[in-house]
Amino acid sequence: xxGPRPVAAADRMTPNHASPLLSCRGLTKRFGGGPLACxxxxxxxxxGRIHVLLGENGAGKSxxxxxxxxxVRPDAGTLFLDETPFFPRSPALAARKGIGMVHxxxxxxxxxxxxxxxxxxxxxxxxxxxxxxxxxxxxxxLDPRKRVAELSMGERQRLEILKLLSRDARIxxxxxxxxxxAPMEIGGLYDALRRLADQGRAVALITHKLSEIAEVADEVxxxxxxxxxxxxxxxxxxxxxxxxxxxxxxxxxxxxxPGVSAKRAGAPKTAPGEIVLRAHALCGPDxxxxxxGVNLEVARGEVLAIxxxxxNGQGALAAMLGGMARPARGELSVLGRRPDRELxxxxxxxxxxxxxxxxxxxxxxxxxxAAGRRGAVFSRKAGARAAEQAIDSLxxxxxxxxxxxxxxxxxxxxxxxxxxxxxKSAPLLVMEQPTQGLDALSVSEVHAAILRAAxxxxxxxxxxxxxxxxxxxxxxxxxxxxxxVGMLGSDEPDALDRIGRLMAGLVPERHAGAGRAxxxx
Amino acid sequence: MISLRLAIESRDSSPLMRAVLSVLLALVAAGxxxxxxxxxxxxxxxxxxxxxxxxxxxxxxxxxxxxxxxxPLTLTGLAVALCRHLNLWNIGAEGQFVFGALxxxxxxxxxxxxxxxxxxxxxxxxxxxxxxxxxSLGPALLKARLGVSEILSTLLLNYVALLFMEHxxxxxxxxxxxxxxxxxxxxxxxVWLPALFGSRVHWxxxxxxGLSxxxxxLLARTRWGFSARVLGLSPQAAAYAGFSSVSLTVTAxxxxxxxxxxxxxxxxxxxxxxxxxxxASGLGFTGIIVAFLARQNPLAVPLAALFLGGLLVGAxxxxxELRLPGAVIATLQAALLFGFMLGEFLAGKRLRLKISASGxxxxx
Numbered sequence: 025x026x027g028p029r030p031v032a033a034a035d036r037m038t039p040n041h042a043s044p045l046l047s048c049r050g051l052t053k054r055f056g057g058g059p060l061a062c063x064x065x066x067x068x069x070x071x072g073r074i075h076v077l078l079g080e081n082g083a084g085k086s087x088x089x090x091x092x093x094x095x096v097r098p099d100a101g102t103l104f105l106d107e108t109p110f111f112p113r114s115p116a117l118a119a120r121k122g123i124g125m126v127h128x129x130x131x132x133x134x135x136x137x138x139x140x141x142x143x144x145x146x147x148x149x150x151x152x153x154x155x156x157x158x159x160x161x162x163x164x165x166l167d168p169r170k171r172v173a174e175l176s177m178g179e180r181q182r183l184e185i186l187k188l189l190s191r192d193a194r195i196x197x198x199x200x201x202x203x204x205x206a207p208m209e210i211g212g213l214y215d216a217l218r219r220l221a222d223q224g225r226a227v228a229l230i231t232h233k234l235s236e237i238a239e240v241a242d243e244v245x246x247x248x249x250x251x252x253x254x255x256x257x258x259x260x261x262x263x264x265x266x267x268x269x270x271x272x273x274x275x276x277x278x279x280x281x282p283g284v285s286a287k288r289a290g291a292p293k294t295a296p297g298e299i300v301l302r303a304h305a306l307c308g309p310d311x312x313x314x315x316x317g318v319n320l321e322v323a324r325g326e327v328l329a330i331x332x333x334x335x336n337g338q339g340a341l342a343a344m345l346g347g348m349a350r351p352a353r354g355e356l357s358v359l360g361r362r363p364d365r366e367l368x369x370x371x372x373x374x375x376x377x378x379x380x381x382x383x384x385x386x387x388x389x390x391x392x393x394a395a396g397r398r399g400a401v402f403s404r405k406a407g408a409r410a411a412e413q414a415i416d417s418l419x420x421x422x423x424x425x426x427x428x429x430x431x432x433x434x435x436x437x438x439x440x441x442x443x444x445x446x447x448k449s450a451p452l453l454v455m456e457q458p459t460q461g462l463d464a465l466s467v468s469e470v471h472a473a474i475l476r477a478a479x480x481x482x483x484x485x486x487x488x489x490x491x492x493x494x495x496x497x498x499x500x501x502x503x504x505x506x507x508x509v510g511m512l513g514s515d516e517p518d519a520l521d522r523i524g525r526l527m528a529g530l531v532p533e534r535h536a537g538a539g540r541a542x543x544x545x
Numbered sequence: 546m547i548s549l550r551l552a553i554e555s556r557d558s559s560p561l562m563r564a565v566l567s568v569l570l571a572l573v574a575a576g577x578x579x580x581x582x583x584x585x586x587x588x589x590x591x592x593x594x595x596x597x598x599x600x601x602x603x604x605x606x607x608x609x610x611x612x613x614x615x616x617p618l619t620l621t622g623l624a625v626a627l628c629r630h631l632n633l634w635n636i637g638a639e640g641q642f643v644f645g646a647l648x649x650x651x652x653x654x655x656x657x658x659x660x661x662x663x664x665x666x667x668x669x670x671x672x673x674x675x676x677x678x679x680x681s682l683g684p685a686l687l688k689a690r691l692g693v694s695e696i697l698s699t700l701l702l703n704y705v706a707l708l709f710m711e712h713x714x715x716x717x718x719x720x721x722x723x724x725x726x727x728x729x730x731x732x733x734x735x736v737w738l739p740a741l742f743g744s745r746v747h748w749x750x751x752x753x754x755g756l757s758x759x760x761x762x763l764l765a766r767t768r769w770g771f772s773a774r775v776l777g778l779s780p781q782a783a784a785y786a787g788f789s790s791v792s793l794t795v796t797a798x799x800x801x802x803x804x805x806x807x808x809x810x811x812x813x814x815x816x817x818x819x820x821x822x823x824x825a826s827g828l829g830f831t832g833i834i835v836a837f838l839a840r841q842n843p844l845a846v847p848l849a850a851l852f853l854g855g856l857l858v859g860a861x862x863x864x865x866e867l868r869l870p871g872a873v874i875a876t877l878q879a880a881l882l883f884g885f886m887l888g889e890f891l892a893g894k895r896l897r898l899k900i901s902a903s904g905x906x907x908x909x
Binding site: 347348364365370372374377378379380381382383384388391392393401402 | 765766767768770771774775778779781782784785786787
C-alpha cells in the first residue's frame, strides 16, 4: 500500500481546489425504533486537514464517524473514497482501505505489551525498536515494551493512533480524544495530529467542547439532532483567522426550539413564590470537578437552568439536588428539609440503568419513586393505575402498564419517566437533559409539561443546550469546571452569545455571589 | 473461497421457554457427565442408572427418605434463592445450618426437665432462627458497609462453623454417658419436631413448604421484596429510588441465614435428636444447586429439593449395593449445576451455521 502523499502548507488554505479523500452523501441511520441518529448527512474529509465535528451529546457525531469507518452500517447513503463509490462493510475492510477510528473506549489488550498490540493490528511482527521508531517519528513517544495495563490513558491513546498508522491509515478518526487527557497532554496530541495531517492524511476529531477547536481545526462541521447543521466551515479570514464562536454555537444549539412561544404566550410572568431550594457552598462528593462551592436559590414558580458542556460537574450537582448523592460539604435544603423522594421529583440523565429498571414492568417502575410508596404491601394495582395515567398524560407509546421498561424506545421511556416524576406534584423538580434524544414533537410536549409544572413547583433544568435553557428558564446559571461562572436573566440581550462564551470557559465572568445571584431575575 | 463457521447469536425467547430449555439441558448434561463418571468409577452405566432410580423410587421407605431430605434442602435452597434476588451469593448456608442446629441444641440441653413441648419446641426453633441469622450478620455487614465479597466470607465461615460444632460435641457438650462416642446427649422430647404419619418424615416438611410460599409472598408482594428486587437488578436505580442498600442487604442475608438455621434445627430436632457427626452432610451446599434448578423461584424450590433429595437417596443405594464411591454423586451434582448454567446461557442464544464467501471483500 502506498503511503500518503505529503501536502504543502499552502494546500491547506485553498480547500476548494482539492478533491476530498473521503466523502459521504445522504448517510442515514436509525437504531431500533428510535429517532434518526443520522438524517441524510453529507461530509467531506480532505487530505492534509484536521476536521472537527462538533455537536451536543446524542447529535449523531459518533454514529456518523462509525459509519465512515465500517463499525455501523448505514441504512441509506453513499460513501466515496478518492471519488470512487465504496462501502465499508466491516471495520476490517475500512482499515484495509486506510480508514481507522480511535473510539472513546480503547480496544487494547491490557496483558500484552504495546509492541504486541501493534503487531496484532498490523498483522505482522513488529520489533519494539521499530515500534518505538514509528512512535518517535510521529511525535507520540511511547515505550512499546511496557504492558498496556501499565500505560496511562494518554499513552494508550497514542498506542491506538500508532495502531492505525501501522496499518497505513490515511484517514484517522478520533472520538472525543481529549476527554481522557490531562490538560498538558492535549497540546502534544494536537501537534502530532498536525504532523500527521501535514504528511497528507485526513484527520477527523469528534468533540462537544467548543473551546478545544480554536487551536487545532482547519475545518468545522456541526451536527444537531442527527442533521448536519453546518458543513465544512472555515476560519474567518483564512487559515490564520479566528473562529466565529457565536456562529458555531448557534449551529450547535439551533435557532428553532419548540416551547419558546409556549412560555411567552401561555404563562404570563408571575412573581416567584417562596424559596423552595437553597444550596449554600455546595461541594460534590467526588472532588472539585463535581461541584465546588455552588450557591443557588430557586423559588416556587421559577425555572432555573444550569447550562454547561458535559463533564463540568452538572451531573454530580443534579444528583445532589435530586437527593441521590450526599454533598461532601455545604448546605442543601428543600423547604428546610433534606431532599428525598417525597420532596424532589428527579429525572436523571441515565434513563435505562438509574431512572428505571429495564426488566421490570412500567407498573413496577412507577412504584420506584411515585404511587403508593407507603405501607408494607406492594400494591401492583396502584402501580398499574398510576402507570396507565402516566402513559396517557404524555402520550407514551407503550402497549400498557405491563410492558417492560426495556421494550420502550429511549424517547418514550424518557416521556414515561417525566410523566412519573410530574405525577408526584413535588415542590421541587430537578431534570437532567430531559429532551436528549427525543424527536421534535416529544420535545415540545415535554417542554410544555415542564412549564405547566413550573406554575406550582420550583424547577431546576440541567441541560447542555443553551437555546433550550433560554426558552424555558427565567434564569440561566452556567457551570464550568464545577463552578457557577455566571448567572443571567433569560431576557438579557445577547444572552445566547454570553452563555456560549461562559460554557467554553472563554470569559472569566464574575463569580456568582451567594445570595445575590439567587435573587436576581 | 467459502468459509463455514458456527456463530452464537442472542435471541429473544420467552421466560418459560428459557426455563424449560435450561432445566432440560441441565438434565441432559447431568445424564451425560454422570454416565461418564459412572463408567470411570468402574460401574456399568445402565445398571448404575437403574440402581440409582430403584434406590430412589423403589420402595415406600426410600420415598419417605426423599421427603425427609427435601425438607432441609427446600430451606437451604430458599436461603440461596432469596439472596440471589438481591444479586447476593450466600455460599454459607452450610455454616448457618450448623449454627441454627447449635442454637437449638443449646436450648434443648439447657432446658429444665419436664418442660412442655409447647414451650420447648418454639423456643428451640426461635433460637435456630436467631443463630442462623446471627451467623450471616457478619458477612452481611462486611458486604453492606465495606463491600467485602460475601461469597468469600460466607464460604470460609462454613469451615469455622463445622470445626466449632466438632469442638462442642467432642468437648464441652459431649455426653458423659455416651461411652466415649463423640456427640451430645439425646435432647429432651419437648424440643423434638413431631413425626408425621408414623414415618421418619417430620413437621419440618410442611414448615419448609409454608416458608417457600412465604418467601414468594415476601419477594413478590411486599414493599421490602420490591425494593430488594430493584437493588438486585440495578443498584443505581435503588439508590435513585432512595432504597437503603445497607439495610436491604443486611435483612436479606439475615433472613437467608435464618432459613438455613431452621434447616439445621429440623435435622437436629426432627431426625438426629442429638448433635453428632454427620449432622451437617453438605445440605447447605446442595441448597445452591436446588436454588439454581428452581431458577431462584421460591415456589419451584420444593420441587428441585425433591429431585435433589431423590438423587441423594439413590446415591446411598449406589454406595451400598454397587460399592461405587460417594464422590460419583458429587460429580453428578456438579454436572447438574454446570449443565444448568450452560442451559441458562444457551437458552438465550441460538447456534447458527454461517456460510460466507470470503476473498471478494475488495470488490466493492
